[in-house]
Amino acid sequence: MNPGPVLANAAWLASGLPAAIRFQNALAEPEAAQNKWLRDTLVRHGHSEFGREHEFSGIRGAADYARKVPLSRYEDFAPYVARIASGERDVLARGPVSHLAPTSGSSGPRKLIPFTPGLTAAFNAAVSPWMLDLVRQRPRLTGGPAYWSISPPLADADDLQPSRVPTDFADDADYLGGPRAWLVRQALAVPSSVRLVADTDTFWRLTLLALLRRRDLRLISVWHPSFVELLVGAAGPAWKDLIDGVRSGENPWSDALPLSSRTSWQSPPEPQRAAELARIGANDWPAWWPELQVLSCWGEQAAEPGWKALVRQLPRVLVQAKGLLATEGVVTIPFASDRPLAVTSHYFEFLDERGDVCGAHQLERGRRYEVIVTNGGGLWRYRLGDIVECVGHVAATPSLRFMGRDRVSDLRGEKLSEVFVAEVLRDLWTGDERPSVATLRPRHANGTAGYELLVSEDSRTRVTDLGPRLDAALSANPHYAHARRLGQLSPIAVVTVNGDASLQSLRTQRVRIGDAKPRVLLETTPTLTKAP
Numbered sequence: 182m183n184p185g186p187v188l189a190n191a192a193w194l195a196s197g198l199p200a201a202i203r204f205q206n207a208l209a210e211p212e213a214a215q216n217k218w219l220r221d222t223l224v225r226h227g228h229s230e231f232g233r234e235h236e237f238s239g240i241r242g243a244a245d246y247a248r249k250v251p252l253s254r255y256e257d258f259a260p261y262v263a264r265i266a267s268g269e270r271d272v273l274a275r276g277p278v279s280h281l282a283p284t285s286g287s288s289g290p291r292k293l294i295p296f297t298p299g300l301t302a303a304f305n306a307a308v309s310p311w312m313l314d315l316v317r318q319r320p321r322l323t324g325g326p327a328y329w330s331i332s333p334p335l336a337d338a339d340d341l342q343p344s345r346v347p348t349d350f351a352d353d354a355d356y357l358g359g360p361r362a363w364l365v366r367q368a369l370a371v372p373s374s375v376r377l378v379a380d381t382d383t384f385w386r387l388t389l390l391a392l393l394r395r396r397d398l399r400l401i402s403v404w405h406p407s408f409v410e411l412l413v414g415a416a417g418p419a420w421k422d423l424i425d426g427v428r429s430g431e432n433p434w435s436d437a438l439p440l441s442s443r444t445s446w447q448s449p450p451e452p453q454r455a456a457e458l459a460r461i462g463a464n465d466w467p468a469w470w471p472e473l474q475v476l477s478c479w480g481e482q483a484a485e486p487g488w489k490a491l492v493r494q495l496p497r498v499l500v501q502a503k504g505l506l507a508t509e510g511v512v513t514i515p516f517a518s519d520r521p522l523a524v525t526s527h528y529f530e531f532l533d534e535r536g537d538v539c540g541a542h543q544l545e546r547g548r549r550y551e552v553i554v555t556n557g558g559g560l561w562r563y564r565l566g567d568i569v570e571c572v573g574h575v576a577a578t579p580s581l582r583f584m585g586r587d588r589v590s591d592l593r594g595e596k597l598s599e600v601f602v603a604e605v606l607r608d609l610w611t612g613d614e615r616p617s618v619a620t621l622r623p624r625h626a627n628g629t630a631g632y633e634l635l636v637s638e639d640s641r642t643r644v645t646d647l648g649p650r651l652d653a654a655l656s657a658n659p660h661y662a663h664a665r666r667l668g669q670l671s672p673i674a675v676v677t678v679n680g681d682a683s684l685q686s687l688r689t690q691r692v693r694i695g696d697a698k699p700r701v702l703l704e705t706t707p708t709l710t711k712a713p
Contacts, residue, residue, distance in 0.1 A: 185368070186324075186325055186397075187323060187325070188367075189364045189368040190364075191323060192364050193312075193364040194309075194312060194313060194316060194323065196360070196361060196364070197312065198309070200306045201310040203306070204310040204516075204524070205310065207524045208521060208524070208577065211522070211541050211578040212541070214524045215243075215528055215529065215542070216242065218528050219242075219243065220242075223237045223240050225299065225557075226274045226557070229271045229274050230272050231261065231273045231274070231559070231561065232275075235249050235250050243540060251562065252562050252564055253561065253564065254564055258559065258560060261559070262293050262295065262559075265278050265295055266345065266346055267345060268345040272559070273558075273559030274295065274299065274557065274558055276297050276298055276299065277297065277298070278295045278296060279298075279346075279347070279358065280296040280347050280349070280350060280355070281344055281346045281347070281348045282294045282296050282349070282350060283348060283508070284507070293344075293348060294509050294560070295558050295559040297557070297558040300510070300557060300558030303511065303527055304510075305361060306523070306525045307514050307525075307526045308511075308514075310514065311504070311515055311516060314515070314516050314517065315475055315499075315501070315515075319474040319499055321472070322399050322400060323399070324397065324399060325472055326368050326370040326395050326398055326399065326400075327365075327368055327370065327400035327401070328370045328402065328403075329353040329365070329402045330402060331353075331371060331376050331388070353402065354366050370391055370398055371387075371391040371392060372391065372442065374438055374439065374442035375387050375391070377439060378438065380437060382415065383434050385411070385412060385415035386419045386422070386423065386433075387432075387434050387437070387438075387446075388412060389413075389415060389416055390423055390426050390427070390433075390446075391446070392470075393423055393427055393454075393458060394448055394451065395470070396454055396457075396472065397472050398470040398473055399472055399473060399474045400474065400475045400476075400477070401473065401476045401477070402475075402476075402477040402478075403476075403478050405478065405487070406480075406484055406490070406491055408478070409478070410487070423458075424455050424458055427448075427451050428450060428451065428454075428456075429450055430448045430451065432447075432448075467494055467498075473498050474499065475499045475500075475501060476491060476498055476499070477501050477502075478500075478502070478503060479502065480500075480502020480503065481502060481582060481583045482584065482585055482603050482701065483603065483620070483700055483701040484502075486616060486617045486618075487617050488500065488502055489613060490617060493613075501515050502515065503515065505520070505552075505583045507565060507567070509554060509560055509565060510527045510556040510560075511526050512529075512552055512567065512569070512581065513581050516575065520572075520580050520581055520582065521580050521581075522578050522581060524578055527554050527557065528554070528557075529541045529552065530554075530555075531543075531544060531551065531552060531553060531569075532550060532564070533550050534549060534550075538553070541578070544571040544579040545571060547572075548570070548571055549569065549571075549584060550568070550571070551564065551566070551569075551587060552564075552567045552568075552569060553565065566586050566587045567583060567586060568583075568585050569582060569583055570584050584600045584603065585598070585603045585701070587599075590632075590703070592630040592631075592664075593630055593664040593669040593670055594663075594664060594669075595658065595660045595663075595664045596660050596661075597632075597658060599701060599702040601658060602621050602701050602702045603701045603702075605654045606619050606621070606651075606701055608654065609647070609650060609651060616636050616637040618678060619634065619635070619636050619637075619701065620634070620700055620701055620702070620703065621633075621701065621703070622702075624671075626671060627671075629669075629671040630671070631670045631671030632670070632673055632674075633673065633675065634648070634673055636675060636676070636677060648673040648674065649672075651673045651675075652665070652672055655673070
């Protein structure tokens with residue numbers, strides 16, 4: 182057992198203990214925790230330009246805050262962010278901006294989210310209780326290294342404007358910042374320099390080489406479940422070279438790395454490990470890492486089939502569905518077998534189905550809301566665009582389930598929302614029959630608009646049955662039914678695709694493959710929820 186990761190893990194977890202205790206205590210009193218967070222944050226950033234414009238110094242509570250600061254979208258902050266990119270300070274928030282982190286949105290220009298010490302602290306305030314709860318469930322988690330998602334660069338990353346502030350992270354550890362990021366990196370199984378490898382095949386092979394060298398791997402944390410499938414699927418064609426690299430300690434793909442980073446890929450020869458892997462073979466990947474304790478990935482909405490497939494493949498591993506996280510902030514974390522709101526990380530408001538705004542302590546079980554977040558890093562009353570359902574409470578803090586985005590596809594007045602489409606697709610299959618890919622997208626054929634269902638080859642339902650059944654289910658939306666009756670929309674077409682096609686297609690939409698978020702609806706014209 183390598184003592185480096187063990188000591189680094191222990192130090193990192195110990196540093197997060199105070200934040201975990203604060204979170205545990207706040208679960209019983211979310212209103213008080215949220216009010217304190219808002220009050221402290223308004224004082225801290227009152228002398229920023231945005232704080233002066235909106236008179237933070239005169240705000241006495243949540244009601245004042247709602248009156249003086251309007252609900253906002255990214256477009257409202259974009260001019261401020263452009264000035265931050267040019268080097269201006271104290272624009273949206275007080276303090277230095279370490280990064281302008283690109284979001285992983287799959288349509289339109291990417292957003293740049295200012296990362297300040299306050300936002301870094303907010304991520305730590307959420308990750309610390311999450312990880313300590315994981316260790317409570319799996320104590321052996323700390324006994325070896327981890328793999329946290331690292332993605333290859335985009336081929337077309339030139340859509341970002343020039344900036345004096347760095348515009349990307351090396352790996353997920355960067356979200357934690359400072360000493361904690363350093364500690365996490367001491368326990369990482371894959372050097373972050375792999376992110377500099379543009380060729381996808383070489384990226385997979387280098388990642389596999391580093392991971393296969395670590396028999397004691399304890400944690401795999403990725404985003405899209407298909408990332409694991411793509412990673413292990415790349416082993417077959419390169420298996421001999423991978424085994425040779427483990428046996429000899431050499432790196433067959435070192436030429437793809439910058440000269441300055443090649444030493445971090447050096448490894449002593451491991452003939453016994455190579456022999457073990459050769460016996461296991463390229464196909465039985467769960468046996469590659471006998472000490473694996475946890476695999477973390479998206480598990481809700483469109484990601485649920487992929488998550489369930491991993492649960493079946495890894496019966497001895499805790500395959501944990503992530504909470505609702507975004508570059509802009511953490512909404513929920515996995516904790517105590519639930520998904521409580523990250524009440525000590527940000528200030529949250531929620532827009533209900535009537536258009537009214539309420540606080541975290543006012544959420545009702547069974548009702549749906551759009552998330553509004555104030556993240557302390559420069560986004561104030563920001564409409565995140567995520568729709569959630571309150572499914573219960575942990576102590577007094579709401580537990581939330583992600584339902585979809587506020588996207589709407591509207592070809593002929595049918596106004597199909599992502600939340601509605603997600604529910605229809607979930608009911609289209611029973612049990613574990615749902616395929617790994619099921620995505621609805623607009624199509625135009627023979628001069629008529631309509632939709633096609635992209636469904637992966639693992640669907641257990643006959644393709645010929647899916648179209649009529651989906652058409653009937655979508656007709657529960659009266660606008661869709663009306664457009665179908667009038668012939669404005671053609672019948673649903675069904676297209677069978679490769680299991681990883683939806684993930685791979687995001688490479689053409691300026692989304693890094695490791696950051697891709699599952700989609701059930703590819704919309705055309707977004708329609709936004711009305712705000713008060």
